[in-house]
Amino acid sequence: MAYPFYQSPYQQFGGYYPQGYQPSAQPQMVQPQQMQPTQMPVANQAPSTSGIIWVSGAQEAQMYPVAPNNAVALWENSGKLIYLKQADATGKPTMRIYELVERSEVPPAASGAADEKTHDYASREDVASLAGAVKGILGDIEQMKGDLYGVAGRKKTVKKEVTEDDA
Amino acid sequence: MMPNPMMGMGNMMQMMQQLKSNPMAFLQKRFNLPQNIGNDPQSIVNHLISTGQISQDAVNQAYQMMQKFR
Numbered sequence: 119m120a121y122p123f124y125q126s127p128y129q130q131f132g133g134y135y136p137q138g139y140q141p142s143a144q145p146q147m148v149q150p151q152q153m154q155p156t157q158m159p160v161a162n163q164a165p166s167t168s169g170i171i172w173v174s175g176a177q178e179a180q181m182y183p184v185a186p187n188n189a190v191a192l193w194e195n196s197g198k199l200i201y202l203k204q205a206d207a208t209g210k211p212t213m214r215i216y217e218l219v220e221r222s223e224v225p226p227a228a229s230g231a232a233d234e235k236t237h238d239y240a241s242r243e244d245v246a247s248l249a250g251a252v253k254g255i256l257g258d259i260e261q262m263k264g265d266l267y268g269v270a271g272r273k274k275t276v277k278k279e280v281t282e283d284d285a
Numbered sequence: 286m287m288p289n290p291m292m293g294m295g296n297m298m299q300m301m302q303q304l305k306s307n308p309m310a311f312l313q314k315r316f317n318l319p320q321n322i323g324n325d326p327q328s329i330v331n332h333l334i335s336t337g338q339i340s341q342d343a344v345n346q347a348y349q350m351m352q353k354f355r
Contacts, residue, residue: 171345171348171349172352181327182348183327183330183331183334183344184334184341185334185335185337185340185341185344186335188341190341190345209335
């Protein structure tokens with residue numbers, strides 16, 4: 119015969135009492151419906167947690183128990199490392215270590231500076247036109263030199279001839 | 286004949302007495318631990334979790350509660 123109000127000692131440990139238990143004249147068929155064994159009082163539930171498991175280091179993470187086919191993320195106290203510990207079907211554990219890099223809201227200055235630097239560079243066309251201008255200027259200078267030295271050379275030749283005639 | 290609700294309390298007290306007197310024997314009997322298992326909690330938890338007697342969520346919650354009491 120089933121005892122609808124029998125509880126195992128473990129269920130009673132949290133102070134669970136059957137609901138609607140009244141020693142009154144009620145039909146047996148109704149009593150099981152009044153009992154709600156699936157509802158657990160708040161006192162039996164574990165306290166709410168943030169869901170983050172903190173460990174002091176890799177050694178403590180290595181010792182953390184992980185069930186087969188499960189994975190647990192363990193955060194280091196410094197908040198910069200995450201140990202992802204997994205266990206395969208046989209229960210063999212593996213662990214990966216990840217570094218946390220905080221992403222700031224302000225865009226990094228490096229990317230903006232790089233864009234400005236690309237705009238400061240001259241193109242090949244600009245350099246070629248500049249080289250052509252410089253070449254033209256050099257050609258003009260050479261021509262002017264030639265004109266200047268050419269007049270000076272003729273003046274020297276005239277002076278020598280006069281001197282020899284006098285002698 | 287209605288069962289006496291106080292019977293559960295009696296069983297509970299008996300369990301507490303057994304736990305106090307010989308905790309390891311109590312755990313071995315209750316959770317079917319092997320004889321060669323170590324006395325440290327780590328070994329017991331590893332055995333329970335590998336055999337599926339406790340869930341990963343239960344272990345995580347117990348660990349977080351333990352850290353709060355530190």
